[in-house]
Amino acid sequence: xxxxxxxxxxxxxxxKTSRTVVxxxxxxxxxxxxxxxxxxxxxxxxxxxxxxxxxxxxxAPTFNIGMAQHHLDxxxxxxxxxxxxxxxxxxxxxxxxxxxxxxIYFLNGHGGNVATIEAAFSELYAEASYAGRRTxxxxxxxxxxxxxxxxxxANRQFPTGHGSHATxxxxxxxxxxxxxxxxxxxxxxQIAPTGPIREAGDFxxxxxxxxxxxxxxxxxxxxxxxxxxxxxxxxxEDVAEFGAEANP
Ligand code: NI
Numbered sequence: 001x002x003x004x005x006x007x008x009x010x011x012x013x014x015x016k017t018s019r020t021v022v023x024x025x026x027x028x029x030x031x032x033x034x035x036x037x038x039x040x041x042x043x044x045x046x047x048x049x050x051x052x053x054x055x056x057x058x059x060a061p062t063f064n065i066g067m068a069q070h071h072l073d074x075x076x077x078x079x080x081x082x083x084x085x086x087x088x089x090x091x092x093x094x095x096x097x098x099x100x101x102x103x104i105y106f107l108n109g110h111g112g113n114v115a116t117i118e119a120a121f122s123e124l125y126a127e128a129s130y131a132g133r134r135t136x137x138x139x140x141x142x143x144x145x146x147x148x149x150x151x152x153x154a155n156r157q158f159p160t161g162h163g164s165h166a167t168x169x170x171x172x173x174x175x176x177x178x179x180x181x182x183x184x185x186x187x188x189x190q191i192a193p194t195g196p197i198r199e200a201g202d203f204x205x206x207x208x209x210x211x212x213x214x215x216x217x218x219x220x221x222x223x224x225x226x227x228x229x230x231x232x233x234x235x236x237e238d239v240a241e242f243g244a245e246a247n248p
Pocket of ligand 1: 031039040109110165166167170
């Protein structure tokens with residue numbers, strides 16, 4: 001079930017059966033010469049939307065802008081600073097909690113978001129602690145590549161040149177969902193260099209075409225479909241487990 005294609009009355013009635021909601025979250029940032037700018041928010045959205053076709057979960061609109069300051073020297077990247085990102089996550093959670101959602105599950109598509117999402121959760125819990133009340137809800141963060149079976153499959157599909165940015169696995173997922181948007185390029189070198197992540201100017205100087213350690217030329221829609229099937233099944237299990245956690 002997709003929240004944005006539902007009415008308020010349908011959500012009110014969903015709340016009578018479940019208090020759990022899944023929020024895909026990512027980033028809109030450059031993904032090398034062939035990766036879509038939306039890759040990091042499209043991947044969790046594609047997986048969550050596929051999962052809701054196979055199981056009874058509610059998926060909220062995708063939170064599609066995140067921590068991408070280091071990609072800002074590549075056109076099309078849109079970034080939030082950490083304080084803005086945390087404030088926005090806080091209000092998403094407060095809004096959902098206001099309706100009675102108790103388990104808010106963020107399916108993340110961007111490694112650079114992790115520290116700030118966790119800090120946003122801590123802010124929410126601190127708010128309740130200092131006020132001497134129970135939050136009434138719990139938040140959970142899961143990266144889509146950490147869902148059961150996904151990284152093992154990606155390692156088998158791409159034993160070399162997976163890398164950490166503009167990876168063949170994430171690009172394969174978008175190729176499966178958006179075959180009309182598949183791009184081609186000659187990669188030089190075939191496997192991109194790796195190194196640290198600092199500010200935008202430093203990033204562009206180190207990683208000329210935007211990739212880090214990856215060879216996205218190995219991506220195919222078929223491999224993407226396998227990743228989505230594995231991830232969607234694991235997401236349903238993970239969300240069910242989270243939803244079943246008892247509040248003490
Ligand atoms: Ni990415």
